[in-house]
Amino acid sequence: MEREKKYIPPGLAGTYMRRIAESDPFVREIQDEPSALRLYMDTCTKCGVCAQECPVYYGQPDKRMHPVERSRQVIRLYKKYTTFWGRFWNAIFPKPDFENNDAELFAERMYECLTCRRCAAFCPVGIDHSVISRVGRSLVDLMGLTPPSLAQGTHNSFETGNLEGASVEAFLDAIQFIEEELKEETGRDIAIPLDREGAEIFFLPPSGDVLVYAENLMGMAKIFHAIGADWTMSSRAYDGSNFGFTTGNNFSMKYENKHYIDACEKLGCKLMVMGECGHAYRVMKFMASEGQWWGTLPFEITSGFEYTAQLIRTGKLKLDPGKNPDVVTYHDACQFAAGCGIVEEPREILKATCADYREMPDGGYTQWCCGGGGGLSALRSVRAFRMEISGKKKAEQMRETDAKIVSTSCLQCRTQLKEIARHHKMPLQITGVHELVNNAIVLE
């Protein structure tokens, strides 16, 4: 039975592409995107190196999964509406906007790129297909074809300030529960301060670290407690994640930041320490802050990894690696490694907290994506794709290590790695990095 196609207003794709070409002020916020797209379409040498390095093409080496072929879907639209020759040929031989005149297929294909940027690292001319896929995704978003769970997450962020759409009461309950856990485990009153004006540090974990994987937050709370830090979280802005970045929706990407920038400013904190979410950290630190989306910010921004690694280097934390006796390896989250250059810090932390740390093959700056990047790990609808195609390489690498524990630095990777381990029947435990600090830290 043929599926019913969504109605897309004619001309919508063209209007959007022209808007990009004219560098609409809002798109312009991510300065490089329109020009990068224009350049990339002119400079590809068609050498195929990107395909060799792409985890998706590795999983299914055919034309559909080829990075250049996927990007071509976006580039041909851009050319058709914005370049002289594109318009000329279209006037003579008009073609539909989308392959098979199917916008849903276009949407599907844009979500077959993990936006991991491995291609960009190896492309001889420096083409970053994630940028092109993101432009495609922004059009998908405009057409209302963003996968429902991602669209819902973005909607929740606007409505409630967090992806899960949890209420303030649910958050307060979760915090109370974590404080009780900490008390039970350590016998100490380790508070998680909320909305404390004038605190030095504003801590911003992804909401999943409060509501689902509390061990990371417990680890951070113990660290702050151990060094007597003056810190706080916000009961209104406690979700350091960014789905707008994933869906290509620039408006949402920009305003999701505003939420916690305001909270940090209002509390008068001097340092924002961000938790284990690579997307949020990359957008906040390298786009919003460096790109001055909201002017010069009156506070510094760092990641939990840099913060903790610095404390370890200066001997401010006492850690007992014996508390994590099993073999541990580390999976670099793309957004932290390729996007933010944070590669050494998590390793320093893991080496200090685990008795036996071993490298994942090809680990580091140019690691292979877990297969759930670019928001895919939140999509149940593409589970088979994630397990058998995009996650194929990672599954092989996980099998190659002798590790019992795979630690990672991003919530999305964590979800994907867990599913890979279950699907491929690997008896592995998947953890966050600060979760292992939580086990190893010695409080005096």
Added chain:
Amino acid sequence: MNGFEFFVLYRLPYLAVPFYLIMLSVRIWVWMRFYNPALKLLPRARGSVYGVWKRQYRPTIHIFPGSRSQRTEWKRAIKGFVFFTGLYKRDKVLWMGSWSLHLGLLLVIVAHARVILPLNLDLICLRIALIGSGLMTVSGTYLLLRRIIIQRVREITDFRDYLAEFILLSFSLTAFLVMLDGGVSSEALRHYVSGLLMNTVEVIEVPDMFVWHMLAAQLLLIVIPFSHLLHLGGIFFSREFLGTSDTFAGEFGSGLKDRRN
């Protein structure tokens, strides 16, 4: 000189050269309209039109951000540019093919300098051109075969790419054959160029293959702006977006300033 030779040597250049220059300038203008990486090198640009452009320089999609001294960045980028080190580390066979093709092209261009130099460098320049065009022909053949044989390359290749590579190959092969045939003297070349500049027809002594070489060279100029050969200019802009020399050098994360302080 028959009609065909007259057209190729004395009429087509008036079409091909301006076409190439205009198309390339349009491209560069389009790239610069958004962004010009060279502007970050102009520290005092405030108040000028450059100032407006320079303000646009906010590399927010860079890859592997880390702090290195400008000097280290430049050293790594130049090394990557001259030796294609990034590609070398990834695919040695492809590196061999593409680096030698570019080296051959450079040698061919260098050999043409004798037209404007007031010295008699014919012997050495003909040797350089012979080596250069030979290198280009061998590596160009490899690249074309690679395009046909390897699936991931073939999948993304269309008619224009085959055409461009075929013309490039014809350009180098005809150059090679001209050189084997004894080449063209500087004097004849100067006559030819001055004839073109003055729009007068100079009768020159050249091997027959020279006409085919000129045809291939001019077709090449026409197809460059529409084919994957356009990376010859865009690469510098494109790499710059990544905001780091890592990808150029193929050395990831090394040479960073210590972030520990």
